[in-house]
Amino acid sequence: MPATSAHRPPVNRDVPLVGRQPLDGPYVLLTFRHPEVAAGARPGQFVMIKANTVSDPILRRPFSVMRVDPGEGTFTLFLKIVGPGSHALAELRTGEEAGCLGPLGQPFTAPPEGHEAVFVAGGYGIAPFVLFGEELGRARRRARAFYGGRTAADLQLCDAFDGLGVPLACATDDGSFGHRGRVTEAVAAHLDTRPGPVTLYGCGPDAMLRAVARLSEKRGVPAQVSLDPWMGCGLGTCLGCVVRIRRAGEARPKYRCACTEGPVFDARDVVWP
Amino acid sequence: MRLGVELGGLRLKNPLVAASGTFGYGVEYEGILDLSLLGGIVSKGLYLESRDGCPVPRIVETPSGLLNAIGLQGVGIRAFVKDVLPRLARYDTAVIVNVCGDTVEEYAEVARIADAPGVAALEVNISCPNVKKGGIAFGGDPRMTHDVVSAVRKATRLPVIPKLSPNVADVTVFARVCEEAGADALSCTNTLLGLAIDVERRVPRLAFGTGGLSGPAIRPVALRMAWQAARAVRIPVIGIGGITSTEDALEFLVAGCRAVQVGTANFVDPGIYARILAGFESYLQRHHLESIGEVVGSLRFPDGEAPGGPGA
Numbered sequence: 001m002p003a004t005s006a007h008r009p010p011v012n013r014d015v016p017l018v019g020r021q022p023l024d025g026p027y028v029l030l031t032f033r034h035p036e037v038a039a040g041a042r043p044g045q046f047v048m049i050k051a052n053t054v055s056d057p058i059l060r061r062p063f064s065v066m067r068v069d070p071g072e073g074t075f076t077l078f079l080k081i082v083g084p085g086s087h088a089l090a091e092l093r094t095g096e097e098a099g100c101l102g103p104l105g106q107p108f109t110a111p112p113e114g115h116e117a118v119f120v121a122g123g124y125g126i127a128p129f130v131l132f133g134e135e136l137g138r139a140r141r142r143a144r145a146f147y148g149g150r151t152a153a154d155l156q157l158c159d160a161f162d163g164l165g166v167p168l169a170c171a172t173d174d175g176s177f178g179h180r181g182r183v184t185e186a187v188a189a190h191l192d193t194r195p196g197p198v199t200l201y202g203c204g205p206d207a208m209l210r211a212v213a214r215l216s217e218k219r220g221v222p223a224q225v226s227l228d229p230w231m232g233c234g235l236g237t238c239l240g241c242v243v244r245i246r247r248a249g250e251a252r253p254k255y256r257c258a259c260t261e262g263p264v265f266d267a268r269d270v271v272w273p
Numbered sequence: 274m275r276l277g278v279e280l281g282g283l284r285l286k287n288p289l290v291a292a293s294g295t296f297g298y299g300v301e302y303e304g305i306l307d308l309s310l311l312g313g314i315v316s317k318g319l320y321l322e323s324r325d326g327c328p329v330p331r332i333v334e335t336p337s338g339l340l341n342a343i344g345l346q347g348v349g350i351r352a353f354v355k356d357v358l359p360r361l362a363r364y365d366t367a368v369i370v371n372v373c374g375d376t377v378e379e380y381a382e383v384a385r386i387a388d389a390p391g392v393a394a395l396e397v398n399i400s401c402p403n404v405k406k407g408g409i410a411f412g413g414d415p416r417m418t419h420d421v422v423s424a425v426r427k428a429t430r431l432p433v434i435p436k437l438s439p440n441v442a443d444v445t446v447f448a449r450v451c452e453e454a455g456a457d458a459l460s461c462t463n464t465l466l467g468l469a470i471d472v473e474r475r476v477p478r479l480a481f482g483t484g485g486l487s488g489p490a491i492r493p494v495a496l497r498m499a500w501q502a503a504r505a506v507r508i509p510v511i512g513i514g515g516i517t518s519t520e521d522a523l524e525f526l527v528a529g530c531r532a533v534q535v536g537t538a539n540f541v542d543p544g545i546y547a548r549i550l551a552g553f554e555s556y557l558q559r560h561h562l563e564s565i566g567e568v569v570g571s572l573r574f575p576d577g578e579a580p581g582g583p584g585a
Contacts (some may be wrong), residue, residue, distance in 0.1 A: 001408060009304040009305070010304075011305070012305055012306070012542070012543045012544050050541070055337065055489065055517070056336055056337045057334045058334065058337060058338070058339065058488050058489065058517075058537065058541055059339065059541060060538060060540075061540060063369035094414060099541070099542050099544075101305070101543065137295055195533070229329065229330075230330060230333070232332050232339070232341075232540045233539070235297070235301045235302065235385060235543075236301050237295065237296055237297035237301050237302075237317075237539065237540070238294075238295065238332065238341070238343070238540050239326060239331065239343045239346050240330075240331045240332030240341065240343065241332075242329060242331065242346070243329070244328070253323055254325075255326060255329075255346060260301075271328075
């Protein structure tokens with residue numbers, strides 16, 4: 001696996017939509033042509049993207065890269081339509097363009113040798129783990145995924161790890177699919193089985209990430225979490241997406257840009273609001 | 274130089290400048306766009322020391338606009354001069370330092386340090402709405418405006434460009450005060466003071482409470498103020514406010530601004546400079562003009578009379 005520091009500089013392009021796969025409810029998979037993202041995106045990195053047809057809202061939106069196809073020069077996003085920005089993207093027709101900058105941000109760091117990678121995904125937070133799972137699968141590293149949502153309809157990518165040797169366990173708040181309750185309860189139960197050394201990886205709602213951080217602290221296992229604050233630019237210039245981070249040896253927390261110094265942070269360093 | 278402009282001793286290869294607070298220190302865009310395309314870059318606001326800025330949330334979108342209360346988080350002027358300036362030296366673009374202060378003395382001291390090789394001009398930030406001291410406290414009071422601009426004027430030989438606030442009743446008063454205090458040009462305008470409320474929780478959507486509104490939502494207001502300022506003083510005006518296209522930029526030039534700054538649009542598309550510059554060229558061709566300077570102040574009123582109102 002390439003060193004995480006070797007990731008490539010972002011490239012700004014108008015990118016045509018080349019594929020569109022509606023899923024159930026407000027979910028859709030969108031594939032765009034962007035050769036540099038396709039060739040360079042690392043698991044946990046994201047793009048800033050906006051349908052070019054839209055001037056309101058004005059800002060691009062950050063989305064984790066879910067899958068890449070370097071041969072085709074394309075990448076795929078897993079989108080939940082929640083507001084006007086995602087709605088406009090989902091309305092794009094094949095051939096229509098979006099403005100896109102990427103790949104951006106610090107990716108997940110591969111687990112230490114001998115560790116099992118444990119993905120903890122909430123809702124659309126599953127996206128970066130598809131790329132991560134494929135990469136670890138190819139490298140024949142051990143990985144396992146926990147996928148949680150409010151209800152079964154939130155778990156749209158249960159087949160994403162098929163054939164990768166990444167076992168998947170699901171959890172729903174209402175018990176409609178998998179474990180009834182929080183996804184982090186299922187993760188705790190897995191840790192109870194003494195699976196050997198693990199590294200936790202979290203992507204999802206803040207409450208879930210906090211639970212991952214608590215689990216990491218209580219069980220003494222390392223964890224990396226991908227934070228998702230409101231972002232303006234993706235390049236560290238608007239300073240809108242800052243999060244409070246206190247790294248080892250620092251006397252006090254500092255505001256750091258989630259877009260450039262994150263979105264992935266060591267869970268120990270995050271000062272939760 | 275068809276696109277070159279001159280502003281009170283500051284020569285720009287073209288009239289497109291990146292606005293303070295929307296372009297970091299410039300180096301963030303290295304490798305994403307060619308910084309030498311830009312007429313100039315205005316740094317993020319700089320104080321003597323580094324600053325943490327406001328708590329979060331700091332930004333929220335509103336219709337065609339962006340409301341922010343960042344609070345001038347930054348590295349401080351010494352770190353900028355030491356670490357950033359050398360990196361910007363390799364680009365053919367004017368580096369303009371945005372000077373901030375809590376006191377008149379701090380503005381002057383920052384200006385003295387900013388007067389370093391590689392810096393082309395100083396923009397004086399007397400209009401940030403998101404700090405408790407300095408900022409708009411200076412830019413909203415003609416006397417304080419005069420004191421700050423005079424102090425910066427005395428501290429440097431570089432062109433001094435106060436950045437005016439739109440949050441005043443009559444911008445021409447402040448434009449004239451700055452001119453009298455020795456300003457070489459004016460930047461017009463900063464963000465409009467705004468408020469957005471989360472009605473479910475009944476709290477402001479920004480942690481600071483109020484914020485500064487930018488983006489296309491404020492363009493007509495900013496354009497009107499830049500037009501008024503340009504008519505009120507002899508020194509050149511740099512127009513700022515919601516520019517996202519060639520046509521938007523031309524509006525400010527026609528209104529009398531000799532250059533423009535692109536702000537919020539930097540967040541949306543770093544390709545905007547190449548796009549606007551190409552648009553300038555085709556506009557000049559289409560209108561059979563030799564240089565962009567011929568566009569400046571070419572606004573005509575069909576009746577021959579400018580409309581009334583403050584400063585008109």
